[in-house]
Amino acid sequence: MSVDRAEVDGAGGNAGFDLVLAGDRVLVDGGFAPAEVGVRDGRIVRVAGPGEGLRGARHVRLGDDEVLLPGLVDTHVHVDEPGRTEWEGFASATRAAAAGGVTTIIDMPLNSIPPTTSVAALAVKRAAAAGRVYVDVGFWGGLVPGNEGDLLPLVEDGVFGFKCFLIDSGVPEFPPVGADEMERAMALLARAGSLLIVHAEDAGVIAAAPHPHSPEYGDFLASRPDAAEGTAIAAVLDAARRTGARAHILHLSSAEPLDAIARARAAGVRISVETCPHYLALAAEDVPTGATAFKCCPPIREGANRDALWRGLEEGVIGTIVSDHSPAPAAMKLAPDGDFATAWGGIASLQLGLPIVWTEARHRGIRLEQVVEWMSAAPARLVGLDGKGAIAPGADADLVAFAPDEAFTVDAAALHHRHPITPYDGRELVGVVRSTWLAGVEVDGTSPRGRLLRAARSEDGAGDGA
Template sequence: MMAVSERMSRAAAAAASEPFDLVVRGERVLVGGEFSPHEVGVRDGVIEQVVPLVSGLRLAGVREVELADDEVLIPGLVDTHVHVNEPGRTEWEGFASATRAAAAGGVTTIVDMPLNSIPPTTSIDALAVKRAAAEGEVFVDVGFWGGVVPGNDDDLVPLAEAGVFGFKCFLVHSGVDEFPPVTVDELETAMRVLVEADDSLLIVHAEDAALIDGAAHPHSSSYADFLASRPRAAEGAAIAAVIERAAHTGVRAHILHLSDADALDRIAAAKRHGVRLTVETCPHYLTLCAEEVPAGATAYKCCPPIREAGNRDALWHGLESGVVDFVVSDHSPAPAALKFAGDGDFAEAWGGIASVQLGLPLVWTEARGRGIPLARVVEWMSPAPARRVGLNAKGAIAAGFAADLVVFAPDESFTVDAEALEHRHPITPYDGRELTGVVRSTLLAGEPVDRSVPRGRLLRREVGP
């Protein structure tokens, strides 16, 4: 451990050097997994120094920010599961509105899904169209996923070389015809290609098509009927298939939006046996439960579905034990005409929950009620997803990392007002919900995000040592 005198001499040397562009100091800065008094010196958008806050010694900055007594400093969140939908379905959501919402929620980096945009990101040409739509429109940093669909195996290596962060596929109908599902055999073929494509990551919507098709799908306003139409067994069978094929091929695999806690033992066993597998879950599975969904409340519809309260508790245990690796939003908005199609009929309404702006307070509110510290919540929502997708300069307050920072008031409460949210359509199952934790300021590369000036960058996956 560094002696106090050594820390003071280093701080004194730093204070005497050329002023930083920005210095943030406070009593509760998240460094090395713990909140403690620190100063953070930023130059050219990068954290250059993080030093203990020593009485009488200060880093000098052109701009200096002192945290209030009720504020903490955390790294910007990294949300690797966001459906922006632009181009082609920009009326659902777009890069400007989605990234404004992200910044308002303390998210400084998103990775955009290859659907529901038109064209989907399944070829080099489609990626170019997506990048052109995003250029100059993003308020946070944005990366892109590629897609695996039947017949595009020859597109995977070029997409990987162009910098996508990995590839998404569905084992069940995606909801849009231009992004069809793959069979398990097609999944394995793609896995073998991706192992050779700079060891790219394959992310899977894991529900078994045959079991979904075999379930009853009544037109109904009953959430119980909808829940029965997406049975646990379908999720479990698909996850088992992904694990089996990942074990055979050695691919890096990832299970998207886990809702079925019954799969946790299988996932844990796969990890113990060396399968290169990670798993995410989402705020809606951690904070909502099937028993509380009102009849006809299609704002709650998503696939896989929100399950029972006991299942929710088990997912929390999965997170705490490390079987589930991180939490991301699966932000998937749609216009009211789609989200409320059928006037409360769960079979007709579009599935998807918009929550990129609310993820941190949602998860933190539930976590603190369970005695889980904020530092663990941040780990699940920032460094863990950043590591998995190879964003090695994101997700920590440490020298050499991007100065993506969030000033957060963990004890302040607010009531969700759907009309005040930044995403395109004022629809959310959380409307009127009391939450704890307010994002007071979001900094991207050391500068406060200005909702009128898009300064975000388009990211590419870096490969190599």
């Protein structure tokens, strides 16, 4: 990439642009083409054809091996600050995000203390993040037993929706709700134009499964069977059907419920679905004994299931790919004797999501344009961020220079995540993020310029497939 700086001549010779980015492969309107992108005051003002000679105070010419993408939008990130900042924090998480081409994250309401289940707790979260974020950050609210009265005030205060668990969350301050509580909340949120996002595993199915202390991944997998997701998702579909609410299934790992989801959507149920890089790139058969860095809930399943998830994406049943970045200190994640039953269940991958998914997608003949749709435009639509996810006039100038053919080997110690633990350590991936711009300014990892976002109110809400 080459960079030229031009003095503002005071006579309009630079067309008033703060930044111009030019390249032979710019992702515009769903395809790559030569283009010049003119940025002013943090937004894209013009997308011009090659040779039009846009001029600005700063001009960046992409390298021949680079493409220009819109910044990714990751709507499923556990930052954990305040209260558990030793797990992850806003500074480290958002540096990692920017290094991975992610320019917007939506922070989950749990693992921090207090959890984001009231307006007062949201204020604590915002205060912890203020002035410390390198990308734009929004917040989910939380649905827990007894806080129905907090939901509408949180909607008014700008959360992007509400997360609930149908099973133990793993932290005592964020307990699960029952099916009746979930449905009451859906009815309330339907009237408010908000969204309920659900960790859909059934507590009863999991309680009936075996739970041995074991370093064998197959034993852990048996403790979180496919039926747990299928049963819980059926309950979500029923509640969404009765209430007319928008509902979203988090981190789908099992392909078995895909047909039921597709039928429900065809019948008018407002349901959307995400999956995660680890479910698309890893397989249960390949997890080494005692390798608890691979533990997450719901679990990584077999290779045939992975293939079926990719089909669900290509068929449009699954609409978004997000990280579910959920790190923990080594003492929690790397359990003694490799015991999957006691290790923390969460995958750290925020910085690696794009190359993980792109490496697998290109092997399957899926275009980079489609990967960006799943990881940028679709998550932005899900939460109603109209200015994100596209290189188009009026959009935020959140942009990524990406080298799609460059290979690298993951070194966990070199990542910006707080802890050097990831199941991808030592894995060869393809695709390198060279530069990331937030609102037209290149992210340098030292100047936190990210904004704290608030959801726009709408009568029906946005939504992917909802």
